[in-house]
Amino acid sequence: MEETNKMEESNKQEEQTSTQKIGIYLWIWGLLFVLSFFSYMVDWYQFQGMLRWSLILFFMFLKAGLIMAFFMHLFWERYALVNVLLWPMTAIACFIFLMNAEFQYTLFSRFFYFVVGGA
Amino acid sequence: MSEQKIDGFELKPGFKGMASDTGSDQTMFKGVHWGKAMMWIFLLSDTFVFSCFLISYMKGRGSTIVDWPNTSEVFSLHVGDVPVPLLLIAIMTFVLITSSGTMALAVKYGYEKNRKMCGWLILATALGGLTFVGMQVFEWSKLIHEGVRPWGNPFGAAQFGSFFFMITGFHGFHVSIGVIFLFIYTYKVFAGHYETKKRGWFTKMKGDYVEIEILGLYWHFVDLVWVFIFAFFYLW
Numbered sequence: 001m002e003e004t005n006k007m008e009e010s011n012k013q014e015e016q017t018s019t020q021k022i023g024i025y026l027w028i029w030g031l032l033f034v035l036s037f038f039s040y041m042v043d044w045y046q047f048q049g050m051l052r053w054s055l056i057l058f059f060m061f062l063k064a065g066l067i068m069a070f071f072m073h074l075f076w077e078r079y080a081l082v083n084v085l086l087w088p089m090t091a092i093a094c095f096i097f098l099m100n101a102e103f104q105y106t107l108f109s110r111f112f113y114f115v116v117g118g119a
Numbered sequence: 120m121s122e123q124k125i126d127g128f129e130l131k132p133g134f135k136g137m138a139s140d141t142g143s144d145q146t147m148f149k150g151v152h153w154g155k156a157m158m159w160i161f162l163l164s165d166t167f168v169f170s171c172f173l174i175s176y177m178k179g180r181g182s183t184i185v186d187w188p189n190t191s192e193v194f195s196l197h198v199g200d201v202p203v204p205l206l207l208i209a210i211m212t213f214v215l216i217t218s219s220g221t222m223a224l225a226v227k228y229g230y231e232k233n234r235k236m237c238g239w240l241i242l243a244t245a246l247g248g249l250t251f252v253g254m255q256v257f258e259w260s261k262l263i264h265e266g267v268r269p270w271g272n273p274f275g276a277a278q279f280g281s282f283f284f285m286i287t288g289f290h291g292f293h294v295s296i297g298v299i300f301l302f303i304y305t306y307k308v309f310a311g312h313y314e315t316k317k318r319g320w321f322t323k324m325k326g327d328y329v330e331i332e333i334l335g336l337y338w339h340f341v342d343l344v345w346v347f348i349f350a351f352f353y354l355w
Contacts (some may be wrong), residue, residue, distance in 0.1 A: 019227050019230045025220065025223045028220075029219075029220035032219070036216060040205065040212070042354060043191050043204055043354055046191075053355070056354050057350070059350070060346055067219065067342060067346070068343065071219060071222075071335075071339045072340075072343075073332075077151070078136055078137070078148070078149060078150070078151070079136055080147055080148055081148050081156070083137060084148075088166075092167070092174075095171075096174055102178060102182075103177065103178045106178070106181075106182035107181060107183075107184070
């Protein structure tokens with residue numbers, strides 16, 4: 001009986017060391033607030049053009065990375081899981097690249113036929 | 120989070136570990152609960168769904184020769200007589216981040232077997248999600264009142280409405296499903312289902328606090344998608 005109690009005790013201790021310190025979560029939480037505030041400021045001050053787009057993307061990827069790494073624990077997961085999840089994202093990147101070429105062609109044809117009136 | 124010891128198998132770190140885990144002729148995700156692995160696979164497929172929406176939005180917005188509506192005017196709220204751009208959206212963003220933080224803490228306290236803290240934090244998360252959905256309902260009804268329809272709107276390019284309702288609607292649907300499950304799991308935690316190892320409804324799996332982490336993954340994903348919608352739809 002005493003032995004099982006001891007086992008339970010050691011199990012408990014092991015489990016407790018496997019959770020993260022509360023400080024990490026609070027830090028990430030605070031950072032997410034600050035980054036969201038900054039990305040709101042991008043609109044508030046009406047930055048335009050490349051500055052606006054690069055700032056939006058910078059804050060977006062930083063926030064997404066923090067959420068995935070720490071809130072979703074990917075930072076502490078084994079690479080077998082992390083890589084299975086992250087490599088398929090390259091397919092999305094390819095799709096974005098393809099559709100980017102596609103919308104420019106569509107825009108060109110619309111200008112050419114609707115505005116210019118064709119050749 | 121998955122630093123369990125596996126008998127007769129040495130867990131190596133980094134890419135070497137990935138190679139040996141994958142080639143071990145055993146389960147590939149060492150120490151990862153199957154429910155958690157399945158939730159991740161589901162979230163991966165959901166990522167593709169939302170990516171398709173956002174990419175079609177990029178294509179639609181990029182190829183129209185009519186000006187896109189100015190989102191910081193369309194989504195502005197009047198405080199007194201002063202229009203504040205994107206006010207409601209900013210509040211919604213902060214509410215969702217807050218609920219993501221409480222969820223992260225709920226997972227932590229769950230693993231520490233702190234039943235009460237875990238339960239209260241999940242309840243707080245559910246209330247945050249409910250607030251978010253409520254504000255989205257307000258936003259939708261305001262825009263519908265102003266004449267935004269899936270086939271046209273008074274502010275600019277006709278595609279705006281269909282992309283808006285489709286993308287935010289699908290996200291709001293995810294939040295609503297999440298809120299329902301958060302309330303269910305609030306009950307399950309407070310009722311002590313994870314102390315008594317009570318089995319769930321759809322599964323023979325014994326109740327365990329890992330379920331809270333799985334629920335948390337879904338909730339953080341909903342927040343993650345909002346980060347992208349906020350950037351591409353509202354700010355761009």
